[in-house]
Amino acid sequence: MAARIVRFRLANGMRWFIVRRTQAPVFSGIVMVRAGGVDERTGKTGVAHMFEHMAFKGSSRLGTKDWKRERKILKKIEKLGAELTAIENGESPDVERTAAIKKEMAALKKEASRYQVENEVWELFMRNGGKGINAYTSKDVTAFFASMPSNRLALWANVTAEMVFRPAFRDFYTERSVVAEERRTGVENSPNGALVEKLLSSAFRTGPYSWSTIGLEEDVVGLTIGDAREFHSENYTPSNMVGVIVGDVDVARAKRIVAGAFGGFPNRKRPPERKTGDVAVGGVETEFGFDAAPAVAVAWHKPTLPDPSEYTFDVILSLLCDGSSSRLKKRLVYDRRLAKEVFCSDAFPGSRLENLFLIWVEPLKGRSPKKILRIIDEEISRLTKEPVSEQDLARVRKQVSAGLMFALDANEKLAEELARFETIFGDWKLLFDYPDRVAKVTKEDVMRIAKKYLIDSNRIVVERERRR
Amino acid sequence: MRRVFAIAIVFAALLAPVSLRAASGHFDRLERGALPQVRPPKVRTVVLPNGMRCYLLADHTLPIVEMGVIVKAGSIYEPAKKVGLAALSASLMKIGGAGERSPEEFDSALDDIGASLSVSSGREMQSANLKVMSEDVRRGLGLFFDMLFKPVFDKSRLKTARKTLQEEIIREDDDPGEQASYELRKLVYGEDSPWARRPTKRSIRAVKLGDIESYHERYYRANNMILIAAGDFSYAEFISLLKEFTACAPVGEIDFPKVEPVEMELKGDERTIVRPTSQAFIRMGELTIKRHNPDKYALFLVDTILGAGGFKSRLMDEIRVKRGLAYSVYSALMPGTDYGLFVVGLDTSANQADRAIELVREQIAAMAGGHISKEELAFAKRSMISRLVFLFDKPYGVVSHMARFHFYGYPEDYWRIYRDRIVASKLSDLKRVAKQYLHPDKLDVVIVGPNPKGRARGKGR
Numbered sequence: 001m002a003a004r005i006v007r008f009r010l011a012n013g014m015r016w017f018i019v020r021r022t023q024a025p026v027f028s029g030i031v032m033v034r035a036g037g038v039d040e041r042t043g044k045t046g047v048a049h050m051f052e053h054m055a056f057k058g059s060s061r062l063g064t065k066d067w068k069r070e071r072k073i074l075k076k077i078e079k080l081g082a083e084l085t086a087i088e089n090g091e092s093p094d095v096e097r098t099a100a101i102k103k104e105m106a107a108l109k110k111e112a113s114r115y116q117v118e119n120e121v122w123e124l125f126m127r128n129g130g131k132g133i134n135a136y137t138s139k140d141v142t143a144f145f146a147s148m149p150s151n152r153l154a155l156w157a158n159v160t161a162e163m164v165f166r167p168a169f170r171d172f173y174t175e176r177s178v179v180a181e182e183r184r185t186g187v188e189n190s191p192n193g194a195l196v197e198k199l200l201s202s203a204f205r206t207g208p209y210s211w212s213t214i215g216l217e218e219d220v221v222g223l224t225i226g227d228a229r230e231f232h233s234e235n236y237t238p239s240n241m242v243g244v245i246v247g248d249v250d251v252a253r254a255k256r257i258v259a260g261a262f263g264g265f266p267n268r269k270r271p272p273e274r275k276t277g278d279v280a281v282g283g284v285e286t287e288f289g290f291d292a293a294p295a296v297a298v299a300w301h302k303p304t305l306p307d308p309s310e311y312t313f314d315v316i317l318s319l320l321c322d323g324s325s326s327r328l329k330k331r332l333v334y335d336r337r338l339a340k341e342v343f344c345s346d347a348f349p350g351s352r353l354e355n356l357f358l359i360w361v362e363p364l365k366g367r368s369p370k371k372i373l374r375i376i377d378e379e380i381s382r383l384t385k386e387p388v389s390e391q392d393l394a395r396v397r398k399q400v401s402a403g404l405m406f407a408l409d410a411n412e413k414l415a416e417e418l419a420r421f422e423t424i425f426g427d428w429k430l431l432f433d434y435p436d437r438v439a440k441v442t443k444e445d446v447m448r449i450a451k452k453y454l455i456d457s458n459r460i461v462v463e464r465e466r467r468r
Numbered sequence: 469m470r471r472v473f474a475i476a477i478v479f480a481a482l483l484a485p486v487s488l489r490a491a492s493g494h495f496d497r498l499e500r501g502a503l504p505q506v507r508p509p510k511v512r513t514v515v516l517p518n519g520m521r522c523y524l525l526a527d528h529t530l531p532i533v534e535m536g537v538i539v540k541a542g543s544i545y546e547p548a549k550k551v552g553l554a555a556l557s558a559s560l561m562k563i564g565g566a567g568e569r570s571p572e573e574f575d576s577a578l579d580d581i582g583a584s585l586s587v588s589s590g591r592e593m594q595s596a597n598l599k600v601m602s603e604d605v606r607r608g609l610g611l612f613f614d615m616l617f618k619p620v621f622d623k624s625r626l627k628t629a630r631k632t633l634q635e636e637i638i639r640e641d642d643d644p645g646e647q648a649s650y651e652l653r654k655l656v657y658g659e660d661s662p663w664a665r666r667p668t669k670r671s672i673r674a675v676k677l678g679d680i681e682s683y684h685e686r687y688y689r690a691n692n693m694i695l696i697a698a699g700d701f702s703y704a705e706f707i708s709l710l711k712e713f714t715a716c717a718p719v720g721e722i723d724f725p726k727v728e729p730v731e732m733e734l735k736g737d738e739r740t741i742v743r744p745t746s747q748a749f750i751r752m753g754e755l756t757i758k759r760h761n762p763d764k765y766a767l768f769l770v771d772t773i774l775g776a777g778g779f780k781s782r783l784m785d786e787i788r789v790k791r792g793l794a795y796s797v798y799s800a801l802m803p804g805t806d807y808g809l810f811v812v813g814l815d816t817s818a819n820q821a822d823r824a825i826e827l828v829r830e831q832i833a834a835m836a837g838g839h840i841s842k843e844e845l846a847f848a849k850r851s852m853i854s855r856l857v858f859l860f861d862k863p864y865g866v867v868s869h870m871a872r873f874h875f876y877g878y879p880e881d882y883w884r885i886y887r888d889r890i891v892a893s894k895l896s897d898l899k900r901v902a903k904q905y906l907h908p909d910k911l912d913v914v915i916v917g918p919n920p921k922g923r924a925r926g927k928g929r
Contacts, residue, residue, distance in 0.1 A: 001530075021529065023509070023527065023529065023861065023862070023863065024509075024857065024858075024860055024861040024862075025504035025507075025857060026504075026857055026858060026861050056779075061495075062495065118780070118785065118789060119779045119780045119785070119789065122778065122779040122780055123780055123847075124495060124499070126777075126778070126780070126847075126851040127499070127847065127850055127851060127854070128499055128503070128854060129503050129851075129854030129855055129857060129858075130855075131855050131858045147858065147861070149503045149504045149854065149857055150504060151501050151503070151504060152498070152499075152503075154498045155495070155498035155499060158495065158498055159495070171789070173792075174789070174790070174791070174792040175792065176792070177792030177793070178788055178792045178794070178795050179795070181747070181792075181793070181794050181795040181815065181816060181817065182795035184746050184747045184815070184817065185645070185747060185795055185796065185815045188745075188746050188747075189644055189745045189746060189747055189815075190643070191642055191643070291642070291743065291744065291745075292639070292642035292643075293635070293638050293639050293642055322579070323575065323578065323579035324563065324575035324578070324579070325572065325575040325576040325578075325579045326579070330572070330575070333628065333632075334563070334571070334572075334575075334625070334628055337627060337628055337631055340631075340632050340635040340636070340639070362635070362639070364631050364632075364634075364635050365631075365634070365635060365638060394580075395579055395580050395582075398580065398581060398582040398601075399579065399582040400582075401582065401601070402532075402581070402582030402583070402584075402599075402600070402601050403582065405530050405531060405532045405601060406532060406584060406599050408530060409529075409530055409532065409534070409862070409864075410861075410862050411861070468744070
């Protein structure tokens with residue numbers, strides 16, 4: 001597989017990968033930007049995701065009938081929107097001025113719409129057989145992707161380039177309301193969204209891991225076009241982006257298309273990235289109420305790649321949580337019948353900064369979280385005291401190799417994995433080396449890492465209790 | 469780092485489309501050239517001596533094999549007092565041990581080869597799926613067929629299955645959106661309808677080990693299953709493995725219990741479930757056509773234009789794009805074996821609920837009143853047809869679609885019929901079916917959210 005990957009770099013620094021797979025006359029394409037929640041600043045949380053929404057609103061060439069005229073109106077909207085946002089989020093809102101601005105903005109919106117082609121990005125993709133057209137924002141990255149018939153590669157590349165390089169910031173304030181609704185559904189009224197938010201704010205006192213990717217409520221309602229524009233111009237620069245195409249495409253032609261679509265945008269220098277700045281807090285136990293069945297999150301602070309302990313954490317994760325015979329699933333779900341489900345992650349909430357090893361348990365009704373925590377403690381302590389058997393290590397290796405293969409079986413999955421490893425770690429090869437790196441982990445490594453990191457002073461426990 | 473916990477925020481949307489118009493500037497030239505024809509790869513169809521129909525597709529791209537079965541069984545066949553029997557049977561089959569192996573031994577054997585096994589239980593179909601490295605295909609098949617034909621149904625694991633199912637129901641109800649969807653189904657079909665009912669603590673407790681054993685014996689027969697497999701194997705070897713492992717599979721006619729037919733009745737009922745959420749979770753719906761109704765294709769086009777087509781569908785455009793009232797708003801047409809369900813869903817700040825419901829009704833009324841344009845039809849057709857190529861872009865998808873077509877009584881190249889009927893649909897057909905099947909004033913409505921009295925003055929932007 002690795003040998004079939006064609007790599008190249010455009011003159012502006014954007015990295016590209018093409019993998020030819022000819023099972024069907026289609027391809028999947030992704031552009032991933034090293035810009036996510038970790039690149040936000042205090043007070044402007046949620047701006048990475050807000051920009052992602054803007055990308056679908058078109059560019060100076062897509063979504064408009066007359067950019068020169070439209071632009072003048074958009075500028076007025078930008079100015080008024082900033083003023084309105086400042087008033088609404090200020091100490092004592094000026095009711096009269098607010099009403100006047102709202103009225104004026106509504107009129108401008110109507111005027112602008114005369115020059116706009118609503119949803120043109122979507123229309124172009126859909127009219128040409130696009131499937132799975134979407135984007136996501138995580139702590140680490142923002143990604144834009146779609147699958148299309150093979151002979152629409154040029155269309156995909158050119159439209160995607162418009163989205164990421166030439167955004168017009170249309171309908172920003174309407175879209176901000178949409179995002180506010182998204183937040184209500186995903187965090188405010190969602191038991192799991194609420195637990196994620198509580199866990200993050202408990203584990204990190206400051207810094208980008210202390211808030212969830214969608215942003216804090218008070219920040220999201222205060223975002224302006226200027227904020228989104230600034231985030232975009234700082235982060236969406238070619239050398240900070242990776243593109244991948246997997247499918248039935250001619251490689252030479254695909255290279256020309258990509259160069260034509262993405263090559264003309266100049267690279268800019270990016271401000272230095274945040275390396276740390278999070279105040280990690282350990283030894284925390286807290287709980288909160290929600291109108292939902294309980295859940296328990298247990299997490300420990302840990303380093304992230306390139307620190308080699310990552311591979312040991314992968315082994316620990318598999319031992320505890322991979323498959324029905326894994327230690328925690330077996331004990332909590334089957335032997336003791338305490339929990340419905342156990343999930344684990346060793347890269348929570350992201351991979352670019354030092355992160356968390358997370359165990360997430362959904363207890364059965366009436367079962368005590370204390371008992372569950374005791375069993376988790378026992379299993380952690382077992383890791384520190386009892387060497388892992390050769391048989392257990394062999395099983396983990398098998399699970400990791402198989403898991404890698406299963407993760408690459410669709411064009412869009414392979415495209416995303418390649419993009420993820422290159423964007424986050426600057427090393428696409430790591431994707432394929434992964435099983436070998438994990439295979440090198442020894443039973444001594446497991447004991448040493450467990451003793452070093454999986455300790456109480458490093459631990460956060462958050463319990464969600466049912467409360468009406 | 470392998471596992472990324474699901475916390476990425478996805479932009480949104482289902483599919484998407486509308487209005488056939490050349491793109492601005494230089495983009496229209498990029499749309500030239502006919503879209504590729506749909507050409508499904510050649511699939512090997514085999515019917516084993518025991519009656520098991522198999523769809524196989526060798527593909528050596530990766531050293532893995534994915535396989536599965538679909539079984540005609542499910543919750544519509546359960547006795548009313550034992551709702552949950554089908555789901556419990558499926559889950560106990562997976563976790564209760566198989567062949568010579570105890571549950572623990574079975575779990576370990578699967579994990580030793582890094583296999584991924586899942587089972588699922590629907591209203592009229594159950595399925596099992598296995599992914600395994602091709603070097604372990606023999607061991608994988610052994611475990612898979614042991615589970616299907618020689619399940620142990622360990623008694624202590626039945627307790628686990630019961631508790632887990634009960635917990636699933638509790639947690640589904642905790643999610644206001646899911647709760648609203650289930651409640652709408654109940655309102656449309658009736659609380660006790662096989663197409664709407666859900667397991668309760670009592671009905672789960674009523675399911676005994678003997679019920680599960682006889683359920684399994686009744687439905688898990690080779691001739692009541694379709695097997696699908698794709699991946700890194702040779703046909704001859706794989707087929708001989710299938711023969712070997714299914715040699716002992718039970719065979720015989722199945723006596724399906726009679727399922728009470730759905731009575732076609734439109735009510736226009738409304739139900740509010742008070743919860744202290746900041747949003748109202750709204751689901752509106754009515755009974756709709758059966759699967760083999762020839763009006764289905766025109767009605768799918770209507771649904772696409774109305775709300776199943778993503779961003780440019782009317783509901784999305786009016787409620788999200790133009791007004792910012794909701795993140796998610798959609799319509800979905802689900803024709804059924806019996807009368808199916810047509811549903812519109814949206815979540816919006818509580819104080820906007822009444823307005824949003826009114827907007828939905830207006831949009832449905834406009835469709836029913838025949839306000840559909842030629843451009844909308846052309847765009848919907850094109851987006852639906854041009855996406856068909858993706859039915860067959862993954863080897864396992866190819867066999868999986870074919871098996872499902874067969875299961876629902878279509879020919880195996882049903883996609884051609886679908887394509888031709890969509891293409892042949894005329895504007896007059898859409899207007900006729902929209903008028904006949906959409907009833908804006910007779911929709912049942914479920915709202916999960918704060919008290920309606922507080923709704924108008926509730927907080928929200």
